[in-house]
Amino acid sequence: MNALAFSVFIFLFLVVTVLGFAAARWRRAASLDSLDEWGLGGRGFGTFIAWFLIGGDIYTAYTFIAVPATLYAGSVTGFFAVPYTIVVYPIIFAFLPRLWSVSHRHGYVTPADFVEGRYGSKGLSLAVAVTGIVATMPYIALQLVGMQVVLEVMGLQSSSDNWFVKDLPLFVAFVILAAYTYSSGLRAPALIAFVKDTLIYIVIIVAVIYIPHHLGGWGHVFDSAKSSFDDFNTTNADAIAAGKANGRGIIPPPAAHWAYASLALGSAMALFMYPHSITGVLSTKNRNVIRRNASLLPAYSFLLGLLALLGFVAIAAGVKVANPQQSIPQLFENEFPSWFAGVAYAAIVIGALVPAAIMSIAAANLWTRNVYKAFIKPDATPAQEAQQSKLVSLVVKFGALIFVLALSKDFAINLQLLGGVWILQTLPAIVVGLYTRWFHRWALLAGWAVSMIWGTWTEYDIASPVQKHFGGPLATFWGTDTKVYVALMALLINLVIAIAGTLILRALKVPDGVDSTAPADYSVDVGDTGVEPELSPGTPAH
Template sequence: MAGARRPPRDELPHPDRWALGGRSLSTAATCLLLGGTVYTSYTYIAVPGLMFGTGGLALYALVYTTLLSPLIMILLPRLRNVAAKHDLITASDYVRARHGSHPLALATALTSILATMPYLGLQVVGLTAVLHSMGIAPKGVVSCGVLALLFMFFALVTHPGGLRACVRMSILKAVLIGIAISVLIILVVTEIGAPGRVFEMAARRSGTAGQTFGVPQQNFTAYATLALGSALAQLMYPQVLMVSMASRSKHTLRAATNFLPAWSMTLGLSAFLGIAALAVGVRAPAGHGELAVPALIRNLAPDWLSGLLFGALAVGGLLPAVVMAMSMSMLLVRNIYSEYLNPTATPKHEVRLARGTALAMMAGAVAFALLMKPQDAINLHLLGGVWILQIFPTIVVSLFTRWFHQRALFIGWAAGMAAGTGLLGLHGFSSVVDVGIGRAHAPVYVAVTALVLNLVIAAALTPVLDRLGAPRGTDCTTTGAAWERRGSNYTFIVD
């Protein structure tokens, strides 16, 4: 298939080529890489695990992934065009050029890194769940060795090639995940019966446990805000923005997005596996629903086949981990190291440092997942989802209007971060909180509540700051003005 064009052998390393593949990804490559990054192997384990443990409320994941397609199609091609026109590599590059604000760009970079690290750690948690089901102690010496070898192998594969190598990995992931889910569905139908029988058996068990496959009416607002907030948050993760900016054109990105519902369909089939696990009476420790699908595999498949299925899930989890590590390393190098510590860093130096940083981040993710309890990793990921949504006004809203003052956006971001963190902590890391005005109360996703506060404060402060004469930053994306790093001799022409 046509992917990213291979670079000439004498081509000098450059962030545009290493992190974005020279902005040359074809429709097929963009679709495979975007889908392989968004639909992580942990998602294929966690969604059926939620279905197994909580019932129909878990289906919000299918709704939010379905919402992703129109949202990406509307919002990200515009960002991709601005980034390509002005040679911007990261979201923080865009914020710096668009708002002319160093603090806002730094806040965007730090938020993206802090929110994505737990997400990267969750990929390792998913792998440890697979190893646990294979009879390997999750925190034993063998487990550590297997994880280290897997991550180092794939990291070294992408070390020189960057995103171009990830395109080839995405083909492997799509094939493995497709085969694994197809085989599991066949096993379920063969061993248990038709889908109707599976649902009937699961309904009897879920009725006994007090679960339901539908969404209770009183939880509708929680369901809706979880789906919408998760979809908007997913757009802000650096790995999604990086793949989007790497597409060949805005038309290529839109065409690739048309095929994302196929990934959502495979996720829906995986949710059915959670119902199948409930139907056959799979037992999973309380709070460890992610073990339901691996346990189902052990229950239905012979040893030789279960080993192959576990291997497919494990290998499929490495692609998003690699892309996450690459995207975070570019933010760290370009928008923190080069901006504040070494403003004279050359593009070649940035790529070399980003390669090493990506390897270090993957090693850190393995240590993070092994040293922490799975529930702690999940709680931090919930917190990361709240945080990452707070940069939505700074990036997405600014694509359509420059009305907001950059200082108002910064204060709104800080308020949203503080409010979201506080609400999540006060409610025991429950992602849904009760919000009410007078007698009207409804459960709402924490991240959406914090985002509304963020936007309200930014909107209220903008006219106040303008009236006080607070200077606005230069918008280099529309004026064609040059911008440079702090203390740098290098000037970036934005025309």
């Protein structure tokens, strides 16, 4: 363990910890005893704060490790994350302002709240809530996997066989995270996101300028990557032909074009279905904040593109690791001065804490509003709701911690492949519901159930050269040899059942539930009836 790198890392971690607890007094309201305040930060974040919060929410520690790791490992579709984070913003520019308006008019805290109000169905709302919680849990766990990788490279992992002793630094970090999230709610990750994103930008920009220059330029970097991949393909030609190994390359061959395109499109459609993404959006103070952020957030896509290329830089630098996830931390260890390596480690670990906090808050809000209040305690007061969410956020975080420490990391990573498949099945109820009430609630529920079962089973049945089940996100499209993202195929099944079911149920005149929203609700803004302006410090939560 390098003492200087460790000292810089600890200093920055302590700064973030102080900010996390201080956030309870930042933009302070009279009380945090409501989900509007604790879970949505008072619904008053402006463009500047929201840009850091939503960006810190989407671009997680695991993203900053996994994306370049896929390129380091030679995945021909590994660069899909860059176009998908570009495609997503025109999509959210269109529908998220509508969700913001109806949510603020009716006091909705979660997407499942909207679904219940729109369709008059607690069952469909429960399905959306459970999907959000289940899809978010492995996402939180993967933040821990990203942190573990950094701690391993730093030398902070104990050699003890006892999992608790071995991962004590990780446990301590999450105890601190749990404490300041409990006390400060969404304000904590919002404030910490400033530090996280600033550090990430500094580290990545320095890395893409300093390290390639040190290695002989970008031409040498790309030549090294291509040479490495060509050597692997030549050496393992028989295994690749037999399907026992995957070929490596920089550009997807024609056979992988649909795989690449469907991964980008499906991931873009799924990203803002995740409850933590919607939580960040609902915390903003007006519709224009969302539109401006949809225009400004592509700056993160530029950063992600630079970051992804570090996978090739690691190859050119001669980084040799058994686990590709360690390639970027190891690159920083090898190439940066010790003090700056400490800054880089802190950026990645803090980059895990911010999204993990938001994800746990979003999952806790789903439980509180759409399970606890809907089915267990319908007369819960705002203070009781806030207390329930605080407690459940602790359970969610420590559940993810135990999940990662006690089980195989590969299992957590494989389970995350299902996240996009699962969460995309809520799109018909949420996004389509923002524009039309045509779908029947029971048809939507049937489409959701069938697509969830089919998507999960299909993912389970996918094998790869290194594992028998959950081997990847791609499956053969029906009647062809073309590989397509499983989530999109499941969504197609979902829509077909929802459309057919709606036609049948309407023909049978089955009751369709009561829509508690009105057309005007989807375009209201701050100042309109029922839509409060930003809460100023000291103002009681509404």
